[in-house]
Amino acid sequence: MDDDRRTFLTDLLTTPSPSGFEAVGQRVWIDYVQEFADDVWTDDYGNAVAVHEGDADASIAFGGHADEIGYIVRDITDDGFLRIGSIGGADRTVSQGQHVTVHAETPVAGVIGQTAIHLRDVGEEEYEDIGEQFVDVGADDEAEAGDLVEVGDPVTVETRVRPLHGTRMAARGMDNRVGIWSAAEGLRAAVEADVEATVYAVSTVQEELGVQGAKMVGFDLDPDAAVAIDVTHATDNPDIPGKRVGPVELGEGPVVSRGSANHPSLVELARDSAATADVDVQLQATGTRTGTDADAFYTSRSGIPALNLGIPNRYMHTPVEVVDTEDLDAVAELLGTMAAAAADAAPFGLDLG
Template identity: 40%
Template sequence: MTKPYSVPPFLSELLHARSPSGAENEAQAVFDRHVKSAADAYAKDALGNRLATLNPKGDPVLMLAGHMDELGLIITYVNKEGFLYFDTIGGHDLSVISGRRVVIQTANGPVKGVTGKRAIHLMDDEDRKRVPKKHEIWIDIGARSKDEALERISIGDVATYDHELELIHGSIGTARAFDNKVGAYIVGETLVRLAKEKKRLAARLVSVATSQEEIGTRGATTATYLVNPHIAVAIDVGHATDHPDCDNRKFGETKLGGGPIICRGPNINPKVYAWLVEAAKKAKIPYQLEADPRPTGTDARAIQMGRGGVATGLVSIPLRYMHTPSELVDLEDVERCVKLLVEFARGLESGDYAHF
């Protein structure tokens, strides 16, 4: 009988934390709890980033960045019957919002609700073909009036889907926010493992759990200015294209369980890319390649342009069904990515940034 897969507590707690962009406090607390004690120095900034440093006098300065924020909803209006209307935080697919259980974060604790819209029985043929607009979807919290609703929630409260981590087969898991709790876990866990090694790194390692990536890579911008790294690697999720309705001629070829995806393109420094591939080969870690001809939709785009420019790489975890309530990841790919970055950090030597 196959032994059940064990999810690391650090990762599990991050996935359960509710942290829409700008309201990352639950994820921040998890990162604090698991990483702070392993770091030689630990800091936070006004945007909510968490910055953990190992070997503070090391050279070169290596920054690892994984964002801890996720998609969410923000309450904008309550009608007289007590139904809540919202705007979206991050890039939602409007076709999958309706009929979901949600949790609203309020000053008095969580409030549960359901996203509603007119039932299919009450639609004509044209209505059934149309994706509802945001203002045509609401959240029902069981209130009977506006006053009753506002006793329980406030304008500006944020909500997330009520879809939690579940292993569906072996190491294959589903959760609402693998994007990008896995990245925050990987950068923190990499530092924790390196801190346990007796051999000191040449590099100064700064692992950053960044904020507000989903609304414009904002946390990465301030973190890069503060850290001022010579070398950086962003860790995010990437599209696994091994499912139906995904033409490899358009989207490339990457698969779940195939190992971390290493990016190439203008956003990526060629030396950093080569070192990542070298580290994967040295540690015998399977890896995949993707090509992106423009600034990527990740923290790497902000980091590369920080201060006078940063030699930047990007490693992604293959993921199916991005920005839906049930994203799918092989957790073995997450573990492989940690091992890849541990090997990459070990391999850096003093003065390596002079090669750029």
């Protein structure tokens, strides 16, 4: 990954973007893609779209979601602590003992409290639900805390982007900054190759709350096909339960999903494009649903052929998600090749003749 693309990824990862509060993160993405897109626009909820206008009568959208999980202030106690709720699928087992930022009018530093081991009944602990946990911002009482924050302010864990050995890196919010990074880089490749199809790059909002942004964008754009790029579980670390040890490994390439929302024509396009680009891909079964924006795209309007393209990710929904940047480069190359082939591959509907 070259320096410009690495800087873009780091900028995305270091910009808080909890579901429902994505505006600052979307601005980072827009500022990047507008350097090469033919046009960029947003809708009323902050979904962002960039386009390469092709000459052929075919269109394909590459989409990731901008939002991340987090917390929200739901109450201020008499003694100045903040009771919180979840934004998306926050994991109660990793939240306590973390540095956080409350995104008030002026950001406020805090910590999610964890009673010291010396004061607990060791061996009898249970993980408290998020709603029973609290943020300590250092205030002495409700009035002092109320001068700093308001009910409804979002909260995110404060972490760093850290390079690990080789081409791997760790950060909060890989889910799904790597997806919107990939959508942008897929569009860049389409622009540089001046592909015949019209190609959209999409950065959606509120995926973690039920693929809400993709429902809006899918209806609005109505492309001929849509590829949702999102993280998927790498199952190659030691504590994966035996029944879940599966085919997805970090550094072994993008993951093409088969089943449910994944249209056979797009699965074929992805696999053929991978062969053309000499990109290794992995396969994943999604028998019921993908759990990604693909589930919204394929039910928009009368049905948009869709595909979930996965990026292997360890420790999802924790502050230390890990990806391999070689997988990211491979996804970008694969998307560029799919864009180049899209005009000839369209239309994408099943031929039942």
